[in-house]
Amino acid sequence: MAREKMTKTKIDSVYWYKQNGKKKFGYRYKYYDRHGARREKTERGFDSIEKAERALIEVKASILDGNVGFVENDNLTVAQLNEIYIDANKTNWKPTSERNHNYVMNQYVINSIGHLKIKNVNNIVVQRELIDPLIIKGFKEGTLMSIFRRLNAIFTFAIKNEILDRKKFSTPNLSRATESIKRNALSIDEITRVLEIARTKYKITHYACLSLLFLTGMRVGELRALQWETDIDFENNIIHINKTKDRYGSRTPKTKNSYRKFPMNANIKSILLDYKKWYDEVMATYKFRNPDGYVFITYAGEPIGERYLKRIIDLICERENITHFTPHYLRHTFVTIQLSNKIPVSTVAALVGDTPETIYKVYAHSFEKDEVHASNLMDEIINLSSFEESKEIKK
Numbered sequence: 001m002a003r004e005k006m007t008k009t010k011i012d013s014v015y016w017y018k019q020n021g022k023k024k025f026g027y028r029y030k031y032y033d034r035h036g037a038r039r040e041k042t043e044r045g046f047d048s049i050e051k052a053e054r055a056l057i058e059v060k061a062s063i064l065d066g067n068v069g070f071v072e073n074d075n076l077t078v079a080q081l082n083e084i085y086i087d088a089n090k091t092n093w094k095p096t097s098e099r100n101h102n103y104v105m106n107q108y109v110i111n112s113i114g115h116l117k118i119k120n121v122n123n124i125v126v127q128r129e130l131i132d133p134l135i136i137k138g139f140k141e142g143t144l145m146s147i148f149r150r151l152n153a154i155f156t157f158a159i160k161n162e163i164l165d166r167k168k169f170s171t172p173n174l175s176r177a178t179e180s181i182k183r184n185a186l187s188i189d190e191i192t193r194v195l196e197i198a199r200t201k202y203k204i205t206h207y208a209c210l211s212l213l214f215l216t217g218m219r220v221g222e223l224r225a226l227q228w229e230t231d232i233d234f235e236n237n238i239i240h241i242n243k244t245k246d247r248y249g250s251r252t253p254k255t256k257n258s259y260r261k262f263p264m265n266a267n268i269k270s271i272l273l274d275y276k277k278w279y280d281e282v283m284a285t286y287k288f289r290n291p292d293g294y295v296f297i298t299y300a301g302e303p304i305g306e307r308y309l310k311r312i313i314d315l316i317c318e319r320e321n322i323t324h325f326t327p328h329y330l331r332h333t334f335v336t337i338q339l340s341n342k343i344p345v346s347t348v349a350a351l352v353g354d355t356p357e358t359i360y361k362v363y364a365h366s367f368e369k370d371e372v373h374a375s376n377l378m379d380e381i382i383n384l385s386s387f388e389e390s391k392e393i394k395k
Contacts, residue, residue: 014052017044025052031063041074062165076163078121078154079114084163085154094254096246104150108134118158122168126151131172140178148172185336186329190322197320198312205304206312208275209296213309213327215268217334217352220309220327222258225250226295228279232272237264241353247306250292258353335363 004017006026013029026044033039041059046052059074082105090098112130113121130151134144148171158164186194191214198207212223221244226232231240239262244253253259264272272295279297283290286301294303309327317324331352338348339359349356 009049011049011053011056013056014049016049025049027052027056027059029056029059043074074117074119076118077114078116078118078151079110081118081154081158081163082110082114085157088157088161095248095251097254101150104147105154108147109151118155118164119168121155123170123172126169127172131174135174135177138178141174144172144174144177185333186325188337191330191333193320194316194322197316202312202316203299204275204278205296205298206309208271209304209309210313210330211271212268213330214334215265215271216262217331217338218262219244219331219353220306221245222253222353224294224296224304224306227293228276228295229293232295234264234269234273237269238262239264239268245294253353255353257349257355260350260353262351335359339363 004019006015006017006028009016009025014025014027016023016025018024024044025046025048026042028040028042030038030040043052043055046055086098086101093101109130112133113125116125116129126148131144131148134147139147152167155164155167155169159166195207195211195214198210209223212218213220216239218241222241225243225245226239226241231242233240241258241260241262242253243250244258245251275295279295282297282299282301286297289301290297290303292303296304298304298308313325313327316322335348335352338351339345345356345359349359352359
């Protein structure tokens, strides 16, 4: 098919042409890139000469401001930007971080708006093409925000690296989405009941794992990665937490804050010593199934799997008519109990391998009573009379 004839207009670098019998406009602008090479920027399809001129002015302004990168990346798509983002960050990512990013982006974002140019992604596009279809499918608020944060991250990266001058979208409207179910931390009565049920009706590994998650606030991956020889120090009463384990195997933790030594209290030590006796009996027969000496194993002598604890919690909740919770709620409960007993935030953060900022952000509700108490404390310190009383005195 022959290319349409471009005819000059009264505006320099702006042309018009005929497309399907209709008059269209475009521009062709020559410039030098950051390496001094001659380049040309073109764009067509404008319905009016004013629109073409406005777009050309934006290109000229970017070049004059030294933002040649914005012009060179003008046709970059969301999918291409995502690839650049991955290449720039993958050396610093843990394997699970890269896998999670790729899954979310490929499953949701790239499938819906990956073909669009990044300069054309605005609030309407994000809402209509990405968010609304997922709301219709029943996605909850938390999941939708997680997806949006991935998209927002690559655009923030683009701005920081002068690939894009600005974002044209903000936080999407999630008012029609199903609200995420937020379960509070377990109460002392609830956790006591759960652990007693695990102790009397289930296997020793179930009881030991659930107890340690509650007593230490450990992540499930950290619990699964524990090894007798390197991590359990009965002599100095310390648990060394320096790795995590997922379906792909054992690896270093996600952040440096995750490296820590957890003090082994009397309950923890007693549970581990009892469990070690049972473990040694099982390993006498099945040692070949756990050559790396992982602490927690099944009755067949194999290290517990990624979904081992979730399945047993699901079973306990179903059989015993307990409101459902996940293994992570045991960590949540540990932190909440510590904070409610006035343990300093920095100490709690160190114990669970988080930053104080994360503790403040995630557990803000735990500080509400402290804030009320702090305010009420001022009443105890000073007693002020009302202004109306001062008027009576003046009379």
